[in-house]
Amino acid sequence: MPGVTDQIKEKIDIVDFISAYVPLRKTGRSYVGFCPFHPNTRTPAFHVFPDTQSFHCFGCKASGTIFDFLMRREGIEFREALERLAQRAGVQLHPRTEAEEQQDRLRTRLLEVNAAAAAFFRHMLVKSQRGEEARAYVAKRRIDDATGEAFLIGYAPDDWSLLLSYLTERRGFAPEEIEAAGLAIHHETRGYYDRFRHRLMFPIRSASGEIVAFGGRALGDVQPKYMNSPQTPLFDKGKVLYGLDLARDAIRQSDAAVIVEGYVDVIIAHQYGFRNVVAPLGTALTADHVALVKKLSHRVYLALDADTAGARATLKGLQALQSQPEGELTAVISPQGVIALQRRQDVEIRILALPEGKDPDEVIQENPEQWRAALAAARPAMDFYIETLTSDLDLSSGRGRAEAVERIAPLLTQIANPVEQAHYIQQLARLIDIEEAHILAALSNKARQEGQRRPSDQGRATKVLEQQPGDANQQPDETPPPPTQEEYLLSWIIRYPTARAAVEEKLHRDLATYPALQSLMSGTIDELFTSDECRALWRAWIAAPTGSDPQAWATTLYAPLDAVAQRVLELHAPQPQAYRIVNDALECATILQRDAAKRWLVQIARMQTAATGEAEQEILLDQLVQVKQFINMLSIPRRSSAYADLHVLHMP
Structure with a gap:
């Protein structure tokens, strides 16, 4: 019986699905259009192949199945894409547990609380006499009515229980629910009271537009000046970027995300037409933040204060970063301007220097052209580092x-x-x-x-390899399918960093001498997987915190990735010497490289039948020749005792 992802792909035609997002025209046996993932208006480079139910852009090399398209287009994770597509296809996912159902009900209820609170705050700002001071502040910051409405800016009155009373008496929410949403605080003797009082309120929305939290700016001398909702079942400030729901399309279209410090910086930027601007919520830019942006663009601009205090903060932040486990750095930016690079995220970071003492909203309002010039003059992060870290x-x-x-x-x-x-x-x-x-x-x-x-990778490897596949959840008469090459490869590169590094280097090296193939293949591990589950599992591992224990990480996953992860991590391989780990991983990678290249042989042949121009035929012929050369270069891997079955099954 096909897996759930295969069932979904059988029921949803990729051409029909993508046509709702991208105008396509038929050419031969494929469909072409302008790629939605990078700026292109002259030559359509985006192809959809109905025969293989896949897509590929010859410009930016975005490719994959209907799952990959939806995840990239909407900036969502595999789990959400699976749920959306399953609902559209009428495919039943695994039965949800009572705990999952209860969690969903709680999440829905808290979203309703937040939506009601946002409406209350908005009313207080726009129509209540209590909001006069807040309206004056909004006018002072020159935020117009349309922008205020788009961002749902509101006001929390200077009252200890006005919101609480409205939500309980008028909207029927329990005080415990309001507290769980982060809008109320419970005191042992005084009971419940409003968390936000006499503050300009900024609803914080997820990438999909749901109100998950609030930020409040004090309108007096009260400290702290800015206060966010606490962590809740809906909200983790390290995983949300302010304004991303409104900036998502602009980031994708411009192929660039600009990260600033504050709410008003984002709001004014959008008001003046710079809609690719977002902000972290008073915290460092985390790996989760970078992952959100990377789904939309690989270019990130950081708007920093060009003063000596910012430089000192950078030095201080670097010392903290160097003490992280595994000796690796992460890409971060604090509100004071502390940044560093993280190789894993593979994001091009540029530093946008502002005039000393000027915030982004001030620069934009004084002269929008100055903001454009600052973006054009942004420097690579390493240039900034070398200058800043040596200035004293x-x-x-x-x-x-x-x-x-x-x-x-x-x-x-x-x-x-x-x-x-x-x-x-x-x-x-x-x-x-x-x-x-x-x-x-x-x-x-x-x-x-x-x-x-x-710590020794080998020690961890030995511990993993000692574990044998369990059968606690297996029916007595059920024979599990044999592991695939993709699962073997995942097993090695997730368990052993040395194997991952060797495979990544091999893929890059193998493709380097075949320029005609570089519009077809990216030379990354990601493209080796044909299984949506394996590809999603690999992406989840890349996004995991540095130094994560694979076994512990696997327990945090959701169906069907949890089952794939368990199967992968339980694969048994004898003689776990370091050289065998790397060699066997490279064997698996070579087999999958050959398979990927053979798929392109078929695809190019189909495209040749539809090609009409002489130039197009010449390009396709060059690609066809190099694909064949590439396959020949990938000689049959030497026999491995751990993977003898693979070589028998995949002889050319």
């Missing part, structure tokens, strides 16, 4: 030069592209006037130090 050093002294290398080296080691890394090594060498060899030696020493501090 005496670079004419040996001590100052050594300190400069010590500060910059951890960042240089995080640059995955060797050409880019070499560029910044040269830049630093020129700045401090030393030979590049000395910097390379420092990087090598830093890498050895980090390796010594890391």
Whole structure:
């Protein structure tokens, strides 16, 4: 019986589905249109293939199935895409447990509380006499009525129980529900009272537009000046970006996201037509934030204050980042301007420097062209780092030069592209006037130090491999399907960072000498998976916090990913020596590379039958030749005792 994802794909035609988002025209056996994931208006590069129920953009290389399209287009996770498509297809997902049903009911109820509270706050700002001071503040910040309505800006009156009374007496919510939504506080003797009082209120919405929390700006001398809702079943401030629901399409269309500090910065930017602007909620930009943006664009602009206080905060933040487990850095920006790079997220980060003492909303309102110029002049993050982290050093002294290398080296080691890394090594060498060899030696020493501090991957591997597949949930007469190559590969690259690094390097190296294939294949692990579940599981692992234990992480997943993860992590492989781990992972990767290339052979042949122009035929012929060369280059992997069955089944 086909799995649930296969059932969904059988019932929903990908051409019909994508046509609701992208105008398509038929050409031969495929359909073409302008890609919705990157700016393109001249030549349609986006193809939908009904035969394989897949899509591919020859410009940005976005590709996949109907699940991948919906996740990328709407900026949602696999679970939500699965639920939406299952509902549309009329496919029944696994029976929900009572706990899941109860959680859904609570979530729905809290969303209703927040929606009612937002309406109350909006009424108090727009129509109540109590909102006069708040209206004056909004006018002072030059927020117009249409923008205020779009962002549902409101006012919480200076009263201890006015919202509580409205929600309980007029809307029928229980005080416990209002507290669970983060809008009320319970005191042992005084009972329940309103959390937000005499504050301008900014509803905080999820990427899909649901009101999950509130931010309040004090209208007097009350501290703190800004206050957010506490963490609730709906809200985790490290996973929400303010304004993303309204900015999502603009970020995708411009292929860029601009991250600023405050609510009003976002609001004014949108009011003036800069709709790709969002903000973290008074916290550092987390890996979850970056993951949200990365679904829409790989370019991120950070708007920082160009003052000495910002530079000092950066230095302080870097010290904290260097103490993180596994010796790896994460991409963060604090409200004070602390940032760093994270290789995992693969996001191009640029620093947008503002005039000293000016906030983004002030720059935009004074002269929108100045904001455009600042975006155009934004510098790569490493340029910012090298300048900022060396600004307080005496670079004419040996001590100052050594300190400069010590500060910059951890960042240089995080640059995955060797050409880019070499560029910044040269830049630093020129700045401090030393030979590049000395910097390379420092990087090598830093890498050895980090390796010594890391726990042994082999120890963790041995523990995992000792576990055998269980059958507690298996019916006595039910034979589980044999593991696939994709599941074997997942097993290695999730368990062992060394295997993952080796596979990533191999994929990049193998594709580098075939330029005609680079519009077809991205050279990433992601494209090796044909199973939607395996691909979603891999993406979930990439998004997991650095240093996560695979077994513990698997327990946080949802169906059907939890079952796939359990099956993958329980795969038994003998002789877990380090060289075998890497070699077997590379064998699996090679098999999957060959399979992916063979799929393109078929697809190119189909496209040739529909091609009319001589130039198009020439391009397709070049691609066809190189695909065949690529397959020939991927020689049959040597026999492995752990994977003997794979080679028998996949001989050419």
